[in-house]
Amino acid sequence: MTSTVQYAVVGTGTVGTVLAQRFSDHCVPALWANTRGPETIDVTELSASITPATLDTALDADVIILAIPFLQVRELGGRRPDWSGKIVVDATNAFLVPNSEQILAGRLSTEYNAEAFPGAAVVKSFNQTAARQLAEKRPPEFGKRVVFVSSNDPAASATVAGLCTELGFAPIELGRLDEGGVLIQARNALVLRELYELPSELEKDTQVTSAYHWRSHFSA
16 A cells, blocks of 8 residues: 655654554554654664655655654644644653643643644554554564554544554554543553454454353363
């Protein structure tokens, strides 16, 4: 599938690097930026689908993935007064951020971050799984890792779910941030879960095996 949407990953830390690698592995074109400039970004081991860019250029993309520390999000949002037409993917967490309860004041972290991007459709994703799990190169015959997507904007949620599919994940859309999205807030039910979507053939085999064990147990 050839994407017509322009993507950008902002952040070259652990999560940003893992996401850039996923884009590279699946030949999905993306810009990759940080605050220090494109000359500081090493893409020698990545495919030509990854283009180092200035931060301002990356922020011109249609879909912008925030893979930066939580406390830097508001500063980034302040670079522009209006984010209309953009999809901003919040891959951050406020977990272990000092005074986070006082900062959030009862809001979800993505609701708080969304305030910094007026006009944008904000989507929560890529935050509920450890970076090493996002980086996992799993053989297709053993299934795809599940990632969750939540947004108050259904069209933006669908767009990001489509991106997740392009990157080799199995997306599950959870609906609004204050509904299903609560489940992928740090410490909540769907965070750090090892979940996979099995290929249909393997799923059938698993169901048959499980049924066999169930019958064997109760007939013993």
